[in-house]
Amino acid sequence: MKPNHEHKLNVTITRDAEPTLFPFTDYFKGFEKLDAVRKIFGGEAEKVLAELKVEFFSSRWGYMSTSDVDGHLIISSHHLKKGKFEVVYLDVIHELFHVKQFMDGRVLFDSRYHYVDSPIEIEAYKATVDEALRIGLPREEIKEYLKVDWIDEGELETLAKNVGL
Numbered sequence: 025m026k027p028n029h030e031h032k033l034n035v036t037i038t039r040d041a042e043p044t045l046f047p048f049t050d051y052f053k054g055f056e057k058l059d060a061v062r063k064i065f066g067g068e069a070e071k072v073l074a075e076l077k078v079e080f081f082s083s084r085w086g087y088m089s090t091s092d093v094d095g096h097l098i099i100s101s102h103h104l105k106k107g108k109f110e111v112v113y114l115d116v117i118h119e120l121f122h123v124k125q126f127m128d129g130r131v132l133f134d135s136r137y138h139y140v141d142s143p144i145e146i147e148a149y150k151a152t153v154d155e156a157l158r159i160g161l162p163r164e165e166i167k168e169y170l171k172v173d174w175i176d177e178g179e180l181e182t183l184a185k186n187v188g189l
């Protein structure tokens with residue numbers, strides 16, 4: 025729609041909407057003590073997680089992501105409630121890796137790369153796969169974990185190969 029439609033239709037849309045944020049540690053406890061998380065943030069793990077904020081959305085679609093505006097987590101409350109424990113756990117590890125990348129000034133969503141070839145995603149998935157192996161998840165289940173809705177079989181093979189699975 026052209027900008028003048030707002031006038032013509034006699035409606036107003038306030039386009040600045042602040043998300044409601046909650047402390048990460050209200051929902052996720054003990055993560056600062058995990059080796060996987062200390063490996064991501066080093067000695068800063070406790071401080072980073074203490075300051076980290078989470079935004080929840082209630083759509084049934086979607087899982088978790090990291091804001092490329094301020095680095096807070098964005099989580100589907102449906103996924104949080106219904107997702108398999110190991111999946112939600114690994115998603116948190118994956119997203120914490122993106123939080124660190126954001127803190128380092130990296131561009132989280134780089135349109136030059138396809139999802140399965142994005143260095144940002146490959147690094148985050150490598151850390152996630154390491155943790156999945158550490159907690160004893162069978163390789164087949166880890167591959168299942170990599171099979172997200174927005175990639176096809178061929179892309180899954182590429183991703184698995186890229187993360188050394």
Ligand SMILES: [Zn+2]
Nearest residue numbers: 118122145148
């Ligand atoms: Zn990711």
